[in-house]
Amino acid sequence: MSPDPNLKSLEEQTIVITGASSGIGLTTARTAADRGARVVLAARSEDALREATEEIRDDGGEAEYVVADVGDRDDVREIADTAAETYGGFDTWVNGAGISIYGKLTEVPVEDMREQFETNVWGVVYGSLEAAEHLKGKDGGGAIINIGSIVSDRAIILQGSYSASKQAVKGFTDSLRMELERADEPVSVTLVKPSAIDTPFAEHAKNYMETEASLPAPVYAPETVARTILDAAADPQREVTVGGGGKNMVAMGRTLSSAMDTLMETVFVDQQRKAEPPTESDGLEDPTGDLEERGGYEGHVAESSLYTRLRQRRVSPVVVAGLAATALYAGYRMIRGR
Template sequence: MSAELKPVEDQVMVVTGASSGIGLTTARMAADRGAKVVLAARSEDALRELTEEIRRSGGDATYVVADVSDREDVRRIAAEAVDTYGGFDTWVNVAGTFLYGKLEDTPVEDMREQFDTNVWGLLYGSLEAADHLKERGGAIINIGSVASDEAIPLQGSYSASKHAVKGFTDALRMELENEDAPVSVTLVKPASIDTPYADHAKNYMEQDATLPPPLYAPETVARAILDAAERPQRDVYVGGGAKGMAALGHYASRLMDKMMASAFVPLQRRDEPPHAHGPNNLDAPTGDLEERGDYDRHVSETSAYTAASQRGSLTKALLAGAGVGAAALAVYARYRSRRGRSKGSGTGHSETERRHSVGEIPQQSR
């Protein structure tokens, strides 16, 4: 049985991690489109403010203060949706925690806590949603990452959690299909997104953390999520950069390993010591209604690849993905060449100069 999904304006939508970044942008966009939204996060002040904002704009929203790593909290989210709106049509699992650092420098206890949110929290939400939607029909949308396919150095624990998210989401989809349940299960895999990700991350590096290019606006993810809420889709890569990295990792895995080790390590470190941006979201709630981050790189406001792939234009999508992959290879080759010349001449380039060099990727991939 295929899932028959309602237009967004006729839906009740649950969004976890709704107090910042992708979750916040998605909640606002869904409410603007006419959906009734159930907002969940740990930050009560932010949730109350967001709910009032949506209501003032003529929307309909309610909220639940919840830590998704606690299954009883997740059950309370579902109960609020049932009590307030009679149920829900789409459940979007966005909540996540972030860690930077070499694996050997990162306490295992922090990795376990990250898995409690990124994996177990998403698992609890998906199972709660599946139980509800088997009779009603609807969509489960899980936020993975390009790191679901391609591990990223200095974010090894996060990458492992997103690999687990992919495995769980794929298995859940197959089991629901086996039951002929009218439920669409989508895994959304964004590239680097311009959110407060690096500011909210717990950092075990000696330098300040940042995101590697190319960067895309959080609206690109929100649009992809709402599209999947209306039309059943299996996987959605947000940004041609995400698809290009996944394709390169699949077809040229050793080359991708080398590129990641050489280029993506410096691209995630800024030339300054770590500085406090406030609490990290592993240890405490950090949501304060911030959609965007503070990055000194180009941010693409749209993704031609994602739009083409979601509309079924396979040829255009493949060309866009291939273009990004070629651009990444060209920039990597330039990076290696400049690094070699630097070593040979004895005059090195600074970290900032290397970052700006590789940061040309977004310009070439637009």
């Protein structure tokens, strides 16, 4: 990046995190506070935010919260204003709020897709623009970290509108990065692309299937994403995939597109459905407020990702590619076997 942002160490930073009441956002906020960062938590559920903030303060950390719907630009401005009033500004802004919809595209109401895009896409747009405006004038610059997904690169069946929203996030993030680089602004812009993560993601999604929603294997712990985000907050990075399993899926989708389509159609449909009726929970329109990092995934959850650790340590891409290729067949067999 040119010029290189002079990112501070985490213990010197103030970090804004949206979607901080559960899942990846909550895990990242807690981890950042444990590492000495000041954190500003934003989400729609005031009860969950208040509890999380008090928990961090009781443990000796510094935290503030803002009740905000990131699909409302005025709410997003309020997040930035609160960070400025409380801590004099911020050094990293993490756009982590997001929601999914399970179901066939032909059966999901367009109104729900539009509501989903308000959070997943416009929330990222509003947050990124607010952060860019603040960081451009900041000594040393700072970091904008947007949470995409492996479906930013490879759409998944039964989550079509979610896939579309995350591909929009990638397009916006890449364009913003180029604009800031061309203007010589010392702001790093990172896209983090998690694989399936054991959070309340499926439980919070709007579900138009006849069964309860689930996650396709392999599934990783939310801490793997939190570590990735915080690494990018202190060390400028362009794009990071969390989880070798997700990276393999993307690679297969690029090199064997038709075969990946067939695999999706024959295997991933069942992988995203449980053998039980759906619950009535719906985080699309109403805040969940459960303050849970983990979800209800019943299979194996990987607590770390060797692939992601190697990439962030700048190991040769040839070495990483070799490891990914070695794991590709094993991942394919695991998926087929479920």
